[in-house]
Amino acid sequence: MQQAIAILDSGVGGLTVVKEVMRQLPQEKIIYFGDTARTPYGPRTSEEVVQFTRQIVDYLVQFQPKMIVIACNTATAVALEDIRSRVNVPVVGVIHPGARAAIKATQTGVVGVIGTDGTIRSGAYLNALKQISPAIQVVSRSCPDFVPMVEKGLFRSPETHKVVEKSLEGLSFPPMDCLILGCTHYPFLADTIGEVMGPNVSLISSADETAREISTILYQTNHLARSHETPIHQFFCSGEPAMFRHIAQDWLGEQIMLQPVVWQSPSIT
Amino acid sequence: MQQAIAILDSGVGGLTVVKEVMRQLPQEKIIYFGDTARTPYGPRTSEEVVQFTRQIVDYLVQFQPKMIVIACNTATAVALEDIRSRVNVPVVGVIHPGARAAIKATQTGVVGVIGTDGTIRSGAYLNALKQISPAIQVVSRSCPDFVPMVEKGLFRSPETHKVVEKSLEGLSFPPMDCLILGCTHYPFLADTIGEVMGPNVSLISSADETAREISTILYQTNHLARSHETPIHQFFCSGEPAMFRHIAQDWLGEQIMLQPVVWQSPSIT
Structure with missing residues (x-):
């Protein structure tokens, strides 16, 4: 099974990274998480953003990704080093x-x-x-x-x-x-x-620049996809899926496989 | 002492990488080797190019660089993987x-x-x-x-x-x-x-693109220069130094510290 690149964002913004990864690295499988239930992250405290980012990463590691991309500038600014210290795969911020x-x-x-x-x-x-x-x-x-x-x-x-x-x-x-x-x-x-x-x-x-650097780091660490099969991407969102699906399909120009995720702990929504 | 980026080429070509590293990474110290005695590499056999590149890398490791950049496309094409297997710092090709x-x-x-x-x-x-x-x-x-x-x-x-x-x-x-x-x-x-x-x-x-990726990899491996002192670069060439100095100073727009190196073994010149 091909190991995926896990990409996360507060909502739909990280889809701009997804689109560029699909274009620049067409053989790479992507797993995407948009935390649409709690968007926007911009006005939140650093502590909240770190906590939310950790929670999403904990969710994504079940898929054993080969790389984690924090495709949210707000989360990169406050949580990049924290996430780096918690996982043993390359973590790339934007x-x-x-x-x-x-x-x-x-x-x-x-x-x-x-x-x-x-x-x-x-x-x-x-x-x-x-x-x-x-x-x-x-x-x-x-x-x-x-x-x-x-x-x-x-x-x-x-x-x-x-x-x-x-x-x-x-x-x-x-x-x-x-x-x-x-x-x-x-x-x-x-x-x-x-x-x-x-x-x-x-x-x-x-x-665009993050997609380019994902390519650099996958190459340098010898993790570029070797399969020539067309990858099947997976999308998750924590909020109402209709709007996410609408924006994602409009932006990416194709149908997506989308699964809603309900956060179990109401204290952190 | 600041660890340098070692950059090598068959001659003066790698100076285009040097110029961009100086511009994009102004705090990084550079050690450059131009094998002007044996340029051009283009028409040579792969075996020769691998042997020459190994010899230059053997020379450069005495300075304990934090990264080796093969700033020659011909040498990258045939010797990159070989050099990667021989040193324990990141090796970047062009x-x-x-x-x-x-x-x-x-x-x-x-x-x-x-x-x-x-x-x-x-x-x-x-x-x-x-x-x-x-x-x-x-x-x-x-x-x-x-x-x-x-x-x-x-x-x-x-x-x-x-x-x-x-x-x-x-x-x-x-x-x-x-x-x-x-x-x-x-x-x-x-x-x-x-x-x-x-x-x-x-x-x-x-x-230009290699300089950008040198920056990416130094950051990702936590090796960016921490010093704010202006670095003093060092240049070496294996051939006649006057022409090298002329081209380097013209291209880089500054005086350089240049030392000629005479290959000891005539069999590989």
Whole structure:
């Protein structure tokens, strides 16, 4: 049996990572968990996010994945090291891949980052960028309206443009040449964000970059899929499955095998 | 003392990797070895290239590097696995990073690869691309005239355009949307190659992509430099140092600390 890549998120945002893994690594089997019952994670405390992430990982390890991908920037910011210390397979977050891509892309040395309150408050992108390249200048902004909009499937509504425009107003000064979409939900809004930021700012999707680094690490640890059979992916969500199915099938362009999961302990929902 | 990244090449080509590592990882110390006495590796037998690469690695391990980068596509194609089995630090080649970047970049699914005779003959790019993404279409061509031109410092001569144009004639059919510069010498010629291929083909530099993946692997294995002191790099070459110094200082835009190395055993020069 082929070992899967386990990918988790607070909701549907991690599907942007799933889509890129399906495109860049078409032979890899994916198991996905969207914690739609408790989305969004952005406004929650670090303790809650760590606890929720642990619970999802505990659920996913029953499938013996070969890698765990925390496809949620908020959870990566606060729980990556904790999860790394708890499992014995590679754990990949979505913050460093975007940071490295920005360092590679920028010519001006000014990098923008947008994310949830939790991600921006944690300073995780700033730290990741400065750890590698201390001279880089970072302009950060939280965009708390974006995730609820995407989780409701409103990423092509007429109001989206207004909300995005208002959220990003004045962000491009000082003049940055790339902007990290520091939340896996944001690629759903990439077209609109691109229009608002203009052609001189290239968008860096933490989803696309994470898929690329998953490929790097699977290769380096000798864990790339050897099977040439088409993998059958599995999806789980903790909330109402209809909306999840609708968004997932629309975004991925194919039918999905979806199973709802009901958290047993009401204290942590 | 800060542990260095050891980077080796048949000559000056690996300096394109050095330049990108200096830019993307400004805190990392580099030790470079250019085997200019025996360049080019492209037309040599696999056995010779493996033997030469082993000899350079044996020389470099005296500095206790934290990573070895085979910044030569020809040597990566035939010696990567051999070197991996001989040392106990991560060994990074330059073929898979370019392959992964092409898989990420391509929208048409047609990827071009240019390299030395040795690299193209080995099928290493074809294998790396197909291993990950079997449906991808690969168009390969060897360009044996490029390395000797670069090693002589002729990368801005009036003849360069003619040689590049002739070497790449008819390559863009079937219509590819990206071309891997599958030799670390080729970024020296990137402007000319870009002009010849036209604006619809994006160039993927194995040098840039390798620097990005060095960053990924150092982070994932917890080996990023912690020091904030400016690193002092060291360069070694096996051939006549004047031309190496001239090309290196021109390309890197700074003075270098260079030490010639004379191979003791004449049987392997």
